[in-house]
Amino acid sequence: MSAAQPPRREVVTGVPRGTRRRPGHAPAHSEISEQTTIGAVYVRSLMRSQLRAALYALGTLAVLVGTLPLLFAFPAAVLGSFSSPEPFVWVVLGVGVYPLMWLTARWYVRRAERNEEDFTGLVEGR
Secondary structure, three states: OOOOOOOOOOOOOOOOHHHOOOOOOOOHHHHHHOOOHHHHHHHHHHHHHHHHHHHHHHHHHHHHHHOHHHHHHHHHHHHOOOOOOHHHHHHHHHHHHHHHHHHHHHHHHHHHHHHHHHHHHHHHOO
């Protein structure tokens, strides 16, 4: 090396010291994006929790809507010949069913968002 040439510079391309991870422990988001077995387990876990919340909401709505014919037949069975069940039907639908459906939908959306936040926290390591 001659005195006229400056020293050759080297480029460091490794991970900075403060951000090194333990060997063999890749971040979860890389596991998911690379579609590894562990990443598939993470995604399957999220899908399972979302499916569980959806089935609870669907079951609640099925019980709610499925019992409506019994509820509409109740006044005729108790009071005998019920001339017009229409006011009773509208009251049940307006005051009972629709608010319960709205509450169920609201619960489902909040639960789905919570599942996604938990998944995001798991992936980002929080």
